[in-house]
Structures are given as C-alpha cells and as structure tokens.
Amino acid sequence: MRPGSVLRFAVLGRSVGTDRPRRILDVGGYDGTLLASFRAPLARAIVVDIDAAGLSLAQRGGLLPTCASGAALPFPDGAFDAVLLMDVLNALSPSLQDDVVREAARVLCRDGRLYLSNVDPTFRLPFCDMAQLWKLWRARPGESWVRLAQLLDAAGLDVVSQRSFYGYLARLTYACFFHHNLPSRGHRLKLAAWRRVAGFDARWPMGAQARLLVAQRRTD
Numbered sequence: 001m002r003p004g005s006v007l008r009f010a011v012l013g014r015s016v017g018t019d020r021p022r023r024i025l026d027v028g029g030y031d032g033t034l035l036a037s038f039r040a041p042l043a044r045a046i047v048v049d050i051d052a053a054g055l056s057l058a059q060r061g062g063l064l065p066t067c068a069s070g071a072a073l074p075f076p077d078g079a080f081d082a083v084l085l086m087d088v089l090n091a092l093s094p095s096l097q098d099d100v101v102r103e104a105a106r107v108l109c110r111d112g113r114l115y116l117s118n119v120d121p122t123f124r125l126p127f128c129d130m131a132q133l134w135k136l137w138r139a140r141p142g143e144s145w146v147r148l149a150q151l152l153d154a155a156g157l158d159v160v161s162q163r164s165f166y167g168y169l170a171r172l173t174y175a176c177f178f179h180h181n182l183p184s185r186g187h188r189l190k191l192a193a194w195r196r197v198a199g200f201d202a203r204w205p206m207g208a209q210a211r212l213l214v215a216q217r218r219t220d
Ligand SMILES: C[S@@+](CC[C@H](N)C(=O)[O-])C[C@H]1O[C@@H](n2cnc3c(N)ncnc32)[C@H](O)[C@@H]1O
Pocket: 004, 005, 008, 027, 028, 029, 030, 033, 034, 048, 049, 050, 051, 054, 068, 069, 070, 071, 085, 086, 087, 088, 091, 092, 096
C-alpha cells in the first residue's frame, strides 16, 4: 500500500466505519488502494481515473476500473452509496474541480455520502522543497476551507462532518521515511511503523494540515 494511502485510509476508515456503504465509486482512485482496504463486502467497487497504469493495478487487485474523467462520469444519477474524492482536487484546474464535484454529487444516491480529502494551503512537509514536491506529485497546494465549502455548496451538498489529519508527527515521519528515505534500510519495518503513526494521527492529529469532509445531498 502506498504510504499516502495508508494515511488517508486511517482517517477514511474511521469516518466510513458505521455508514457501511455497499456501492462505492473512487474518483481519481489510481490503483484502488483505498477501495481495496475496505474489509466489508462491497456490492460494487469501481475506480475511475485517467491514469491507465494505475487502473491496470486496480484491475489486478480485483476492482472494476473505468478510464474516464471525474468531470464526465459514465454512470446514471444516484448509482452509488458513497463517492470518494481523496486528494484529487489539487490535481485539477479550478473549473475542472467544479465539474468533478458536481458529477460526484449527481451519482450519489439520496442518502449517499461524498468523502473528500484535501491538504490545506498551508501544508508543508518538514525539510522538503515543497515547490519541487508539487511538481513531482503533479499537483498544486491545497484548497482553502472557503473554496471547498463553495465547491460543495454549488454541487448541492452539505457538510455533515469533518476530521483533520496529517499532523506534525505524521508529516515529519513521512518526510524522513519516504521522501528522504531515512533510514535507507528496513522498508517493511518503516511501513509497519508508518501504519502506527497513521493510526495515531487519525485520532490525535496535532498540528493537522489536511482534512476529510463528509458531505450529503441537500434535501430541501
Ligand atoms: C494524488 S492521486 C490520489 C490517489 C488516490 N485517490 C489516493 O488517495 O491514494 C490523484 C489522482 O487523481 C487522478 N486524476 C487527475 N485528474 C483526473 C480526472 N480529471 N479524472 C479522474 N482522475 C483524475 C490522477 O490520475 C491520480 O491518480
């Protein structure tokens, strides 16, 4: 599992926990690592992405891959109980962000939930050149809370809950283990330690610089 996905699943799993969605769409899900982490049987688990390499990994993992843009989802209205939009928005241009969030809202069923994660504009990994990292990640610094609220509102969604994550400890650990590769040996041990750090971060995210929003279609 990719280190970023470990961290995101730690916080996502805590939020989804009691909702038990059965039909989940992961928009911008790359290799489907997040979907594959759900232990409960899913009736429908689809990964949508524009990256064919990621999708072929998702297929090997037993998920249904669909190569499409999140801005034009090839699914009927109300087809899913949950839509994931995890760390995708800052890979998109502002106008595409509007389209993607609107499409996510369209394919949600009446009581369905959108799970959206995003780093804050202040997000920084210690001892790293952030300009270089954004280039490497093919992304831009995250969106402000005001912008996220605006995107959700325009798509007819209300925030029902939110969690903060990616605190000091998680950022320092990620930077050392995976960016600077320190220590340079013991990858399995580092991943095991990282899982612990991610679990801790999902509960006590001191100095958090990312958030997970859970939103639902407005009913009035
Ligand atoms: C940072 S990765 C996040 C991967 C995964 N959601 C996770 O949390 O581990 C961003 C993903 O968004 C995908 N993406 C970028 N533009 C997209 C678009 N218009 N439609 C669907 N996916 C897109 C990229 O190919 C990439 O796999």
